[in-house]
Amino acid sequence: MLTLDIEAVRVFVMVAELRSFTRAADALGTTQGAISVKLKRLEDRIGSRLLERTPRSVRLSAQGAAFLEGARELISAHERAVAGLNSPPRRFGLGIAAHVAGPEVPTLLGRLHAHDPHLTIEVQLDSSRRLLDLFDQGRLDAAIVQREDDRRDGEMLARERAGWFATQGFEHRQGEPLRLAALSPTCGVRDTATRLLDAAGIKWTEVFLGGGSSAVHAAVAAGVAVAPLSYRIAPAGTVDIGGRFGLPQLPSSDVVLHSSLTDQRSRAALRVLAAAFREHREPTAAG
Template sequence: MPSLDPESVEAFVLTAELRSFTLAAQSLNTTQAAVSLRIKRLEERLGQRLLDRTPRKVSLSREGERFLDPARELVNAYKRALAALSPRTIRLTLGITHHLVGPGLPVALERVGGNDPNLVLDLRIGDTRGLLELLDSGKVDAAIILRHGENRRSGERLFNERFSWFGSPDLKVGRSEPLPIAIQPEPCQVRELTVRALTRADIRWREAIVGGGAIAVGAAATAGLAIAAMARTAMPAGVIDVTQRFHLPPLPEREVVLHSNARTAASRQVLFTVARAIQTAAQPTAD
């Protein structure tokens, strides 16, 4: 049985989760070449190809898919063993825009909690403007937000978030009736995105629910009271994509950006773990 280097296994896990050698290297505070070398040595040790690499894409091989979950367990056990000898508590205050809070968040917390029992994650949910103010004042260490046109151009792009129209499978709207829309109050960039799309498509609509935050808007859609324009990763259980059913216009993507004052490798790894779990949240079913 081959012995495995935990750091090489960790490099594989991060690259597999982030689908990027570059992001894995940033998370580990090392170089892309170093990550690639660790994974190459791991593959040679195992005698298996774990990743399929192309210039544009990194994906798991069949062997890599089988190895990923046990590899995560090995890395978590290794870190717990190290943490047992280190009584120091690490506190990371992270802000996440409420537009991204959905099924991926519990997955993120589970993964982060398993990585380091000495970590205290202080989680703040809010709007982009408020989170950036907290970052600037030093009240949060990092913030994961949506980038809109007028947002600051700094920060590290993590992925592009898709928006769509969601509603209950049982929602019915008469042909002559305006569409009931669940929407957030002003000022809200997603509200502007929603209104602009409906206006350009010349679709009659009415405010059915005005909710403070994506959770409230999603609840209205789940209850069958309205249609909501939401990020796909924040889609609540019990709703479907109703774009086709109601002939609604496509919605633009928005960049998900990490703004961080965190400097340690451990903190950066937590940030990328949370971001990747959000990105890979449950995908909705089209109507």
């Protein structure tokens, strides 16, 4: 009967999901060389190539696509069995800034759950400033936020480009205040945007403030306001209207992961989280 090396199967699943040997190595805390060796042994054991690797991409072979779901189930069953023996349930408080949280959040949480089924993840969405305060107070285990000007700690995850987003038909009459929607009164992006408008001598008024991402996106999509947002989380069907109306260019911002956890189990979960986060912000690459 064919038996499989669980760690080799874990490597295959990680590479397949992250589409990168580099990101898989980071997530598993190992090297690309070790990843390649384990994958080669698994393919030799199965007798089929599971991944097709080119200088620009990593993709599943037909055999790999057929094997992936069963491989995920095998890893999940293994983790549940091991967790039931020697890993007591624990909670993980994770803060994600509203200007950072995008459509990949369910994927991030799914990866963490698959990695450690006995880990209960409590997610809090808020402004970067508020989440940093909670993290510093020890009320969050980790936080993914936009870097504050006066802080240089945290693990760099990505660089976000921002713009002034509204519908194609958004109307702004000369002389009237620019109608703004903002996620939070304590949002750093809001502060930067309004400061730049003031410096440029552009009048503005807030028509939506602190209603959360759903309210802001609704206001923007309805054509009643413009919002300073990351390109990645801008509502579908909206465009950057900054150039059309002569609005000041918004600076890019660094997205960083803060955590003070040092135990092996938590650090492993954070590696998976960081790798999954980067996956949605980097071009697909084989390396």
